[in-house]
Amino acid sequence: MVTVADIQKDLPGWPDDVVEQWLHYFANEPDCGWPPPEPLGAHRWNVLLFGKPVSWWKKVTWGKQQMNCNLAALSPKTRGDVADIVRQMNDGTADASTKKRVAQPWIYLRDNGVFPRSLLMIKKPDGWSLADGHHRMAAFEMFQGLSDAELAKIGKKRPSREQDVWVGTHSGGEVPNG
Secondary structure, eight states, rough: OOOOOHHHHHHHOOOOHHHIIIIIIISSSSTSSSOSSSSSSHHHHHTTTTTTOOHHHHHHHEEEEEEEEEEEGGGGHHHHHHHHHHHHHHHTTOOOOHHHHHHHHHHHHHHHHHSOOOOOEETTTTEEEEOOOOHHHHHOOOOOOOOSHHHHHHHHHOOOOOEEEEEEEETTTTOOOO
């Protein structure tokens, strides 16, 4: 089993939370493993790492900051991915895994007004891309979409659009492809 510490040997200085919620799960999947191949080629890591090898990611630092989390700020691809999850939830076509991955953060957002874990974001020329957090963002959008009457019925307030997120920044100012 690959540990967070194993991954951090290749990505020193990366926060535990970033590694845990993004890379750790995939590193323990049978078709991924750790470390990713270099070059990535057609390997699954190519998509997961936005087409950039670990040597590129070693130059990325992560910092928490408050950000206005709205769909308009996201890249078209990320916005589409989140909207697709929301659509699946709303039209009843979501599978059991998707339902669970949206329901848990929705409940947490309802009860606490903040994400259960900060989203992982990377700035790209066409907007912010989520490295991890598509289902949390979908839950957030679904909660934001509740009417004032629906919120009053459950005795809750709409969460602030301003949320803590992890922002990854490359030391050379480069941005990933995907």
